[in-house]
Amino acid sequence: xxxxxxxxxxxxxxxxxxxxxxxxxxxxxxxxxxxxxxxxxxxxxxxxxxxxxxxxxxxxxxxxxxxxxxxxxxxxxxxxxxxxxxxxxxxxxxxxxxxxxxxxxxxxxxxxxxxxxxxxxxxxxxxxxxxxxxxxxxxxxxxxxxxxxxxx
Numbered sequence: 001x002x003x004x005x006x007x008x009x010x011x012x013x014x015x016x017x018x019x020x021x022x023x024x025x026x027x028x029x030x031x032x033x034x035x036x037x038x039x040x041x042x043x044x045x046x047x048x049x050x051x052x053x054x055x056x057x058x059x060x061x062x063x064x065x066x067x068x069x070x071x072x073x074x075x076x077x078x079x080x081x082x083x084x085x086x087x088x089x090x091x092x093x094x095x096x097x098x099x100x101x102x103x104x105x106x107x108x109x110x111x112x113x114x115x116x117x118x119x120x121x122x123x124x125x126x127x128x129x130x131x132x133x134x135x136x137x138x139x140x141x142x143x144x145x146x147x148x149x150x151x152x
Contacts, residue, residue, distance in 0.1 A: 045071075045129055046089075046096075046129070047070065047071035048069060049066060049068045049149070050066065050069075050149055051147060051148050052117065052147045053147060053148055055116055055117050055144070055145055060113070060117070066079045067147050074089055075089065076088075076089045076098060080103065080117050081113045081117060082111060083105065083106050083108070088100075096136070098122065101121060101122065103118065117145075120136075121136075123144050124137070125137065125139045132149040133147070133148055133149075134146070134147045
């Protein structure tokens with residue numbers, strides 16, 4: 001028996017092990033890159049300034065509440081009705097998570113509407129955007145905030 005067939009057999013066995021490992025590594029890398037692209041796309045899709053129209057099904061027109069998403073800095077800020085607020089946000093596999101909300105502390109006669117808005121903002125776990133309308137929902141898919149894109 002010559003050494004060449006044994007060498008070929010050993011090489012084939014090694015390739016049978018290495019090729020699937022390389023293939024799985026490539027797929028894993030591709031999936032991670034796809035997730036990153038989706039998350040970046042989602043952050044950019046959210047980017048913009050919105051006027052809040054509904055909070056927990058209640059009409060908020062006239063309260064001047066706003067939501068401003070900055071996809072590049074991953075931050076959200078706006079006017080809550082009396083005070084300004086800001087927070088970080090993340091998008092992961094199309095889930096929206098708003099971080100700890102910092103709020104200025106002006107003294108206002110009625111903070112109920114502002115507190116309702118901030119409580120709703122803390123419940124947000126998902127978003128959808130159609131045309132100029134942004135809809136933010138909670139973990140049970142209940143609509144908690146609806147906002148319209150500001151026109152220039």
